[in-house]
Amino acid sequence: MEITSSNKSFGGWTKHYSHHSSTLNCDMRFAIYLPPQTANGQKVPVLYWLSGLTCTDENFIQKAGAQRIAAELGVAIIAPDTSPRGSDVADDEAYDLGQGAGFYVNATQAPWNRHYQMYDYVLRELPELVEATFPVSDKRSIFGHSMGGHGALVLALRNPDRFQSVSAFSPISNPVNAPWGQKAFSAYLGKSPSSWAQYDASLLMRKATGAVPALVDQGEADQFLEEQLQPETLEAAAKASGYPLQLNRREGYDHSYYFIASFVEEHVRFHAKHLSA
Amino acid sequence: MEITSSNKSFGGWTKHYSHHSSTLNCDMRFAIYLPPQTANGQKVPVLYWLSGLTCTDENFIQKAGAQRIAAELGVAIIAPDTSPRGSDVADDEAYDLGQGAGFYVNATQAPWNRHYQMYDYVLRELPELVEATFPVSDKRSIFGHSMGGHGALVLALRNPDRFQSVSAFSPISNPVNAPWGQKAFSAYLGKSPSSWAQYDASLLMRKATGAVPALVDQGEADQFLEEQLQPETLEAAAKASGYPLQLNRREGYDHSYYFIASFVEEHVRFHAKHLSA
Numbered sequence: 001m002e003i004t005s006s007n008k009s010f011g012g013w014t015k016h017y018s019h020h021s022s023t024l025n026c027d028m029r030f031a032i033y034l035p036p037q038t039a040n041g042q043k044v045p046v047l048y049w050l051s052g053l054t055c056t057d058e059n060f061i062q063k064a065g066a067q068r069i070a071a072e073l074g075v076a077i078i079a080p081d082t083s084p085r086g087s088d089v090a091d092d093e094a095y096d097l098g099q100g101a102g103f104y105v106n107a108t109q110a111p112w113n114r115h116y117q118m119y120d121y122v123l124r125e126l127p128e129l130v131e132a133t134f135p136v137s138d139k140r141s142i143f144g145h146s147m148g149g150h151g152a153l154v155l156a157l158r159n160p161d162r163f164q165s166v167s168a169f170s171p172i173s174n175p176v177n178a179p180w181g182q183k184a185f186s187a188y189l190g191k192s193p194s195s196w197a198q199y200d201a202s203l204l205m206r207k208a209t210g211a212v213p214a215l216v217d218q219g220e221a222d223q224f225l226e227e228q229l230q231p232e233t234l235e236a237a238a239k240a241s242g243y244p245l246q247l248n249r250r251e252g253y254d255h256s257y258y259f260i261a262s263f264v265e266e267h268v269r270f271h272a273k274h275l276s277a
Numbered sequence: 278m279e280i281t282s283s284n285k286s287f288g289g290w291t292k293h294y295s296h297h298s299s300t301l302n303c304d305m306r307f308a309i310y311l312p313p314q315t316a317n318g319q320k321v322p323v324l325y326w327l328s329g330l331t332c333t334d335e336n337f338i339q340k341a342g343a344q345r346i347a348a349e350l351g352v353a354i355i356a357p358d359t360s361p362r363g364s365d366v367a368d369d370e371a372y373d374l375g376q377g378a379g380f381y382v383n384a385t386q387a388p389w390n391r392h393y394q395m396y397d398y399v400l401r402e403l404p405e406l407v408e409a410t411f412p413v414s415d416k417r418s419i420f421g422h423s424m425g426g427h428g429a430l431v432l433a434l435r436n437p438d439r440f441q442s443v444s445a446f447s448p449i450s451n452p453v454n455a456p457w458g459q460k461a462f463s464a465y466l467g468k469s470p471s472s473w474a475q476y477d478a479s480l481l482m483r484k485a486t487g488a489v490p491a492l493v494d495q496g497e498a499d500q501f502l503e504e505q506l507q508p509e510t511l512e513a514a515a516k517a518s519g520y521p522l523q524l525n526r527r528e529g530y531d532h533s534y535y536f537i538a539s540f541v542e543e544h545v546r547f548h549a550k551h552l553s554a
Contacts, residue, residue, distance in 0.1 A: 007531055007533050007535040007536070008496075008531065008535065008536070008539070009535035009539050010538075014535055062339070062340050062534070063340060065342035065538065067535075067538070068342065068538070221285070253285045258284035258285065258344075259284070259286070261287075261344070261345070262285070262287045
């Protein structure tokens with residue numbers, strides 16, 4: 001593992017690392033924020049952030065302003081890249097398939113299946129690396145935006161023993177019924193929708209037994225709201241299964257990082273409460 | 278004037294505009310943050326931000342996290358670009374001269390003098406446009422980073438009647454004795470250093486009569502500290518003239534926006550106090 005940058009921020013440290021991922025079969029980058037509480041060796045819980053389409057390990061760490069609250073509350077943040085990367089990694093010219101668009105699934109279809117195993121990478125390899133390397137505990141929560149909100153919800157719903165809480169901004173709530181999800185799942189998982197259900201937050205929440213507390217924020221001026229995001233399917237699923245979901249609709253907010261920055265404090269406080277419980 | 282983007286943030290609005298500048302003889306972009314207090318027509322004071330080398334109207338507005346505090350305190354923020362722009366505007370291949378490197382001076386030398394009049398643009402044309410267009414008062418403060426910290430200090434020191442307060446992160450404190458300043462001033466103002474003194478914060482502070490309260494933050498791990506920034510010259514000038522300067526040295530912090538984000542709340546609160554006095 002190699003450190004590529006290190007910047008003091010809010011009394012702690014924002015750092016970027018690169019490492020070889022055996023799960024993804026390529027070199028990967030991730031960002032970490034280590035709050036000031038770790039300076040004396042104190043182990044802090046970890047909050048994983050999953051970014052949306054076209055993003056890297058940099059967007060959230062530069063634009064969301066989460067370090068300020070993580071420093072106050074003593075939480076580490078990890079932000080991985082959104083897909084495998086490299087000149088020998090399968091790609092597509094479209095922004096919503098291939099590199100930058102891993103959708104946090106384990107691909108089963110060629111040529112994608114050689115590298116696109118983001119579900120396993122985020123669930124297993126990355127936490128094992130983080131917990132073996134940094135002064136962090138094994139308490140984990142997870143959140144994300146858009147494609148990453150979908151990823152966070154799916155990972156928490158399928159692994160309630162691994163996460164204390166989950167939240168999402170503008171998640172793709174029902175990808176099996178949304179153009180982004182249908183395109184990506186067809187490519188990565190094949191044409192049969194029966195293999196898609198394990199990666200659909202609304203379908204998973206509807207039959208959830210374990211219950212990781214969930215918080216979702218959705219801007220009402222989001223250009224992708226009706227066609228791609230469909231938060232009403234998540235609300236209906238939570239109602240059907242009695243799932244502990246709080247979903248806030250925010251008047252006037254769009255799909256951008258300005259929306260995330262405006263409400264990230266509430267999300268980090270929500271996770272810190274569950275991480276320290 | 279044309280609006281190019283508008284994003285709700287922290288209950289207010291982050292917007293970018295383009296307009297034709299008669300001072301700069303080209304089209305220019307700037308960002309504005311209008312806090313929620315302006316929604317009912319309330320006039321709020323304005324805090325101008327001047328960015329550093331290579332930056333545009335976007336860097337501060339996306340990375341510093343200042344909107345949160347501006348929303349709380351009811352202050353508008355204006356972030357102009359760092360130079361005139363365009364294919365017919367003189368430029369240089371170096372990052373520290375030409376487009377992206379206007380140094381907030383009025384150029385007197387060809388070919389720069391046709392467009393590079395950033396001092397007058399920030400002092401006169403931009404505030405006139407802002408105050409005629411948006412629900413803001415004529416109370417102004419100014420701050421900036423690096424080249425923009427130099428610009429903010431120079432504008433406030435030379436125009437104490439125009440600004441309530443001034444602050445800077447990692448300013449080029451004594452450009453007549455720093456490589457960045459010597460290169461830019463030679464090009465824009467000519468080889469004679471006698472024309473440079475009017476744009477040197479340390480020389481101006483040493484003989485200041487009016488006194489706009491000044492706050493400076495400087496990271497001690499800043500790679501440009503000794504050669505380019507020289508905050509000790511500003512401290513010596515303030516001591517000589519009894520200038521109301523508070524200069525904080527911050528252990529471990531570098532020249533990046535992570536440093537700015539870590540302390541921007543203190544700066545915005547400093548300005549808000551003087552803007553409401």
